[in-house]
Structures are given as structure tokens and as C-alpha cells.
Amino acid sequence: MSDSPPQVRLHNTLTRRTEPLDPIEPGRVTIYTCGSTVYKYAHIGNLRTYLFGDVLHRTLEYLGYEVRYVKNITDVGHMRDDQLDSLSGPDKIELAAETEGKSPAEIAAFYTDAWLEDERLINILPADLMPKATDHIGEMIELTRRLLERSLAYEVDGTIYFDVSAFPAYGRLSGQKVEETHAGHRVDVEADKRNPADFALWKHAGEHRLMSWPSPWGEGFPGWHIECSAMSIKHLGERFDIHTGGIDLKFPHHEDEIAQSEGALGHPVVSVWLHGEFLTMDDAKMAKSAGNIIRVADLPAMGYEPLAFRYLALTAHYRSKLDFTDAAMHAATSGLAKLRRAAASESGTLDLSDEPMATYRSRFRDALSDDLATPRALALAHEVASASDLTDRQRAALIRDFDRVLGLSLDAPQPETVLPDGAAELLERRAKARAARDFAASDALRDRLEELGVEVRDTPEGQVTARR
Ligand SMILES: [Zn+2]
Known part of the structure; x- marks a missing residue:
């Protein structure tokens, strides 16, 4: 049994292939995750995406890598409509501020705290750094200036657009053709663009704008996409290993990030792009407009432990859709209880490199190294829980070891369900x-x-x- 970690393979959205992870610096992996736009509560569909980033983070550390993990906080620049990144409609943060009678900073602070509380409830490990967009306006202006200098952008009345026609690789990530991408951009309100597919890097501030900053092009504010180029390059360097996000960010957000970062630096920046699939609820996409929003913090009132949701997320591969139903949550609750029972035995100090434990550990690492196959890893934990070639102590020790990645607090005492009298x-x-x-x-x-x-x-x- 070799002790060297297995080769990690990940499905790269950019190449559409599952490839061996080859970190820029051996033994060290740098990861950037697009975090929440903090103008409302994050729902369990959003949290599923952050959970998959957490499993990646934990897996790499479990396998012996040193990980540098950056996850941003979007507190400016995200226009109301995700797909139509245009000048139309108010900024999400500003709109919430107006509706709730608070300042944009108060709104951002409130929903950031709520999001991080939800993450804590499902054992998402804190990132090493959580930079805020509003703290990086200078870096965004600098990137925009470089893109203008390299003739990849142009100015119209204080607004700077990225010129998609000057960047031939545009569309490579999402597989969209430039002629088709204008379907996602509203032409009527941005009639000054040269090409319907062009997108704003910096926007001229209108009169009623609450959040605006001085720039070489006058008072304005950043577009949504430029923040992630600016923060990832600043905190992880001009080349880094992995960028993750929800599948809905692939286009236009990540496509535009590639255009900005590679356009400004003249070389590839991200090696591997990973995208997590949607969570549906009774087969419908979870979205504010559909009225089917659930927060992690709402789960206890529904009779569920938040960690049962983490368990549920592990039962599906991150690139598969997952349906949130009562039946699935009941099954998750029951699976979680079973693993906790197996982990409850006193394990003492056991050498996990002894057989047969080493073989189980090796299979666990193989499952995770295979593009984070959490359903296999979870199935293996259950196999261990009832394995006849293991003692109670060995089972408990192995399951607690697996829990470093599963993150289910399996060694915690079973939460007591308070039942009514009788x-x-x-x-x-x-x-x-x-x-x-x-x-x-x-x-x-x-x-x-x-x-x-x-x-x-x-x-x-x-x-x-x-x-x-
Ligand atoms: Zn982003």
C-alpha cells in the first residue's frame, strides 16, 4: 500500500475533459470561489455551490496539499438581472437598501453575516480570505485602464465597454458564439455599444446612484465581472489553479472574467474551471421568482438538522442536479444517524495505516480523487459502518477520519429530537x-x-x- 496521495482528477469546464490536477506550485493549490451577492439571504441552492467548494477544499487538505482558498463578497456592481448585465435596473445592493431603508453598507454587512452563519451551520470551513468588491475599486480601475491601453476596451461617455471582437477566445468557456451572446445583453438601453455582445467594465454613475467612485473617466462604479478578475489576481497571483462557481455563473460572469483577466495580462490565468449544478426543489429550480426559497437557517423549523442538508448534498455528484424533497431529507437524516452511531464507539489511538483500515482509506481517497465522487465516498463510509472485517473501534476511527472531508460532525452527540408528550x-x-x-x-x-x-x-x- 503506497502512502503517496492519488492523482486528483477534476472535470475542467474549459476543456470539457476530466484532467489530472497539476498545481502551479507542487504540493500547494490555489482556489477562488465566486461568493454571494449580499443583498438578500442566500438559499440552500446557493449553499450547495459553496458546499462543493468546501468538499474540494477539504479533499485537497485531506490528501496532503496546502490550500490557499479565496472566496469573495460581492457588495457592489451586480445589476438586478443576472443574465442581462446592463445599465438597466438598479444595483442589487442599492435596491435592497432603498427597500429596507438602510445604507448599502448596512445591507451588505447584514446579509454577509446571514450567509456566513448559514455556512457555519453546515460546517463549511472559512476561506483563508474573503475580499469585498468595494475594497478593490482601485484594482478594478487599474485593470480597466490596462484593457483600454491594450485596445481591448473603449469609452463612451464615461462608461467603458470590453470589446469582445478584439478577444478571439471569447465564448471558449461557455461554448457560446459571439453572434449568439447578444441574446443575453439588452441592446435597447446600451445602444452606445459597438457590438451587442460587449459588456461594461466601468459604468458612468447616474444622478441617483448611492455607491460611486471617482475614476479617470469621471464618477462611476464597476461592472459586476471585473471584481472577480481584480480580486483573484490580487490575492492568488497572475496564474492560479482552480476557479469554482455555480453553473449559472459560467456565462456571462466567468466568460467575461476570462476575457478581462487574460486580456489584461496576455496569458491564461486559471488552470481549471469547476462548475456546480443546480439544486431543485420538488423538481423546480430554486429561485426567488419561483417563491421556493429556503435558507439553511430555516431547516430546523422544518424539522431538519442543517447537517442533514450537507449529507443530502454529498449524496449527489456536484455536476449532477439534485432535488430537495421531504423524502430525500428524511433519507439523509436517517443515513446521518447511522454514520453517527458507527462513529460513536471509543476509537482510542489506532494506526490507520494498519490493514484492513489502510485499504478502506485508500478507496476513500480514490473516490474523492475521481472528480470529487462524494456519492462513492459516502457509500464507502456506510460500507465501513457495517464491515465485518473491522472492529467497532476501527469502524469509529475510520469514519471519524472520513469526516475530515464529509464534514458531518459525526463524532458529535446525536441531537435530541424533542417529542411531544406521549x-x-x-x-x-x-x-x-x-x-x-x-x-x-x-x-x-x-x-x-x-x-x-x-x-x-x-x-x-x-x-x-x-x-x-
Ligand atoms: Zn465571480
Whole structure:
């Protein structure tokens, strides 16, 4: 059994291939993740994306890499409509400030705290650095100036546009042809652009603008995309290893980031682009407009432990869609409980490089190294939980070791579910009725539990309850 870490392979959106990770500096990996636009609560769909970044972060550290992880905070420049990055509509932060009667800085601080609290509830490790867009206006102006100097941008009345026709690689990441990309840009309000596909790097500030800064082109504010070019280059260097984000950021946000960064520096900046798929809710995309927004902090009121959501996210590969349903959350709750039971034994000090533990660990590392195959890693944890060639102590030690990546607090005591008076007795009677295959009695007991506000589901692990 070799102790050298397995070769990590990741699916690079840019090349559309799963490739070996080849860090610029051996043994050290630099990662940038596009963080939240802090004008409203992040929902569990957003959190799924940050969870996948966390699994990447934890996996690389588990495998022995030193990781430098930067995740930004977007507190300016993101216009109301994600797809139509145009001058139309107010800035998201400003709009929220107006609606809630607060300053843009208060809005950003409030929703940043809420987002980080949600991340903490599902054990997302803090990034090494969380730079704010408003702290990097100077860097954004400097990048814009360089793009003008290199004839990759042009000015119209204090607004600077990136000239897509001057950057032939535009569209390489998303696979969009330049002629098609104008579908995502509103022409009517940006009639001064040379090409409908061009996008703003810096915008002239109108009269009612709350957040604006002086620039060589007059008072203005940055476009949304330039911030990530400026912050990633400043904090990770002119070449770094991995850039992650949700699939919805692939175009235009990341396509535009590549154009800006590579245009300004004249060489590739990011080696690997990773994109996480959507979370759906009962098969519908989770979006504010659809009215199906759930926060991580809302989960306990729905009867779920936030870590059951983390478990649910691990059951799907990050490049697959995942549906959030009651049935899936009940199954996750039950799976989480099973792993906790297996991790509960006193493990003492065991040498994990002894057989047969070493073989299980090696399989765990192989699963994660295979483009972060968390469903396989989780299945392996369950295999360990009931493996006949392991002792209780060995099972507990291995599962706690795996938890360095799974991040499920498996060694924490089981959270107590507070049940109303009488519910525990009814549950016990129902379990006996089911064991005796007396389904009429079992159903009647389920009804009585429902009257007490306790919802019961049957899973392979037994009865699972949730409070209504
Ligand atoms: Zn970004």
C-alpha cells in the first residue's frame, strides 16, 4: 500500500475533459470561489455551490496539499438581472437598501453575516480570505485602464465597454458564439455599444446612484465581472489553479472574467474551471421568482438538522442536479444517524495505516480523487459502518477520519429530537406493530402521531420523525 496521495482528477469546464490536477506550485493549490451577492439571504441552492467548494477544499487538505482558498463578497456592481448585465435596473445592493431603508453598507454587512452563519451551520470551513468588491475599486480601475491601453476596451461617455471582437477566445468557456451572446445583453438601453455582445467594465454613475467612485473617466462604479478578475489576481497571483462557481455563473460572469483577466495580462490565468449544478426543489429550480426559497437557517423549523442538508448534498455528484424533497431529507437524516452511531464507539489511538483500515482509506481517497465522487465516498463510509472485517473501534476511527472531508460532525452527540408528550410511547408501539407486520395498527398509530404534530416516515433504518 503506497502512502503517496492519488492523482486528483477534476472535470475542467474549459476543456470539457476530466484532467489530472497539476498545481502551479507542487504540493500547494490555489482556489477562488465566486461568493454571494449580499443583498438578500442566500438559499440552500446557493449553499450547495459553496458546499462543493468546501468538499474540494477539504479533499485537497485531506490528501496532503496546502490550500490557499479565496472566496469573495460581492457588495457592489451586480445589476438586478443576472443574465442581462446592463445599465438597466438598479444595483442589487442599492435596491435592497432603498427597500429596507438602510445604507448599502448596512445591507451588505447584514446579509454577509446571514450567509456566513448559514455556512457555519453546515460546517463549511472559512476561506483563508474573503475580499469585498468595494475594497478593490482601485484594482478594478487599474485593470480597466490596462484593457483600454491594450485596445481591448473603449469609452463612451464615461462608461467603458470590453470589446469582445478584439478577444478571439471569447465564448471558449461557455461554448457560446459571439453572434449568439447578444441574446443575453439588452441592446435597447446600451445602444452606445459597438457590438451587442460587449459588456461594461466601468459604468458612468447616474444622478441617483448611492455607491460611486471617482475614476479617470469621471464618477462611476464597476461592472459586476471585473471584481472577480481584480480580486483573484490580487490575492492568488497572475496564474492560479482552480476557479469554482455555480453553473449559472459560467456565462456571462466567468466568460467575461476570462476575457478581462487574460486580456489584461496576455496569458491564461486559471488552470481549471469547476462548475456546480443546480439544486431543485420538488423538481423546480430554486429561485426567488419561483417563491421556493429556503435558507439553511430555516431547516430546523422544518424539522431538519442543517447537517442533514450537507449529507443530502454529498449524496449527489456536484455536476449532477439534485432535488430537495421531504423524502430525500428524511433519507439523509436517517443515513446521518447511522454514520453517527458507527462513529460513536471509543476509537482510542489506532494506526490507520494498519490493514484492513489502510485499504478502506485508500478507496476513500480514490473516490474523492475521481472528480470529487462524494456519492462513492459516502457509500464507502456506510460500507465501513457495517464491515465485518473491522472492529467497532476501527469502524469509529475510520469514519471519524472520513469526516475530515464529509464534514458531518459525526463524532458529535446525536441531537435530541424533542417529542411531544406521549409520542415516544406511540412510536415504540408502532415499531412493534410494524415488526409484527400489523400494518392496520401501524397506520392507526401513525395517524395518532400526526395529530400530535409528529410526522413519521419509514426508512430502511426504521422510523424517522419530523416535527410539523
Ligand atoms: Zn465571480
